[in-house]
Amino acid sequence: AQSVTQPDIHITVSEGASLELRCNYSYGATPYLFWYVQSPGQGLQLLLKYFSGDTLVQGIKGFEAEFKRSQSSFNLRKPSVHWSDAAEYFCAVGSTGRRALTFGSGTRLQVQP
Amino acid sequence: EAQVTQNPRYLITVTGKKLTVTCSQNMNHEYMSWYRQDPGLGLRQIYYSMNVEVTDKGDVPEGYKVSRKEKRNFPLILESPSPNQTSLYFCASSLRDRNTEAFFGQGTRLTVV
Numbered sequence: 001a002q003s004v005t006q007p008d009i010h011i012t013v014s015e016g017a018s019l020e021l022r023c024n025y026s027y028g029a030t031p032y033l034f035w036y037v038q039s040p041g042q043g044l045q046l047l048l049k050y051f052s053g054d055t056l057v058q059g060i061k062g063f064e065a066e067f068k069r070s071q072s073s074f075n076l077r078k079p080s081v082h083w084s085d086a087a088e089y090f091c092a093v094g095s096t097g098r099r100a101l102t103f104g105s106g107t108r109l110q111v112q113p
Numbered sequence: 114e115a116q117v118t119q120n121p122r123y124l125i126t127v128t129g130k131k132l133t134v135t136c137s138q139n140m141n142h143e144y145m146s147w148y149r150q151d152p153g154l155g156l157r158q159i160y161y162s163m164n165v166e167v168t169d170k171g172d173v174p175e176g177y178k179v180s181r182k183e184k185r186n187f188p189l190i191l192e193s194p195s196p197n198q199t200s201l202y203f204c205a206s207s208l209r210d211r212n213t214e215a216f217f218g219q220g221t222r223l224t225v226v
Contacts, residue, residue, distance in 0.1 A: 004155075009153075036217075041219075041220075042219060042220075043117070043203060043217035043218050043219050043220055044156075044203065044205075044215075044217040045217070046214045046215070049214065090155060090156065092156075101156075101158065101215065103148075103155035103156040103157070104155050105153050105154060105155040106155050
């Protein structure tokens, strides 16, 4: 069964600092990978996705993620965090054989001024 | 504006009293699904629908029903709610299947007492 692990429940960074949120997945074939962001009281918004091709994908709001097959990882990065980035971030994996997205448990990002 | 609309946003009900949470999308999407979000568990799929009159169970379908009589609507029905169904519920839609971008509603916070 496929699974997604986000090992960091809560991360605090200073505004302007760089950010990396970790995501590890378990799946037998090439996965479809997503990062979503959930602002307080809001639904989920897609930041970026990886299906195939270039392993470094660019998303909205200055985010990027790198797919590393050897490490089964899809970490999210941003070079300089803004206060408005404070939110909860979810990594998700989809597959051709299973009609569902499997989400990680989320990482809550707090940004200090 | 492209959107997924859920109603109500907040609902407090008593054990055993049937309720329906509505979901409507205006993007002509074929694929719709329901998730519940619980602390530390991320989002888990309850039911999904590939098209009109085609529905199937997700990871946590017990205690829920759905119907898809029209392409735009996908209501979630709790025929006899119990306190363990207290959760935050999200409806999502996407163009073809779960591997394209999913658009989420604003969420429905349900409390069953």
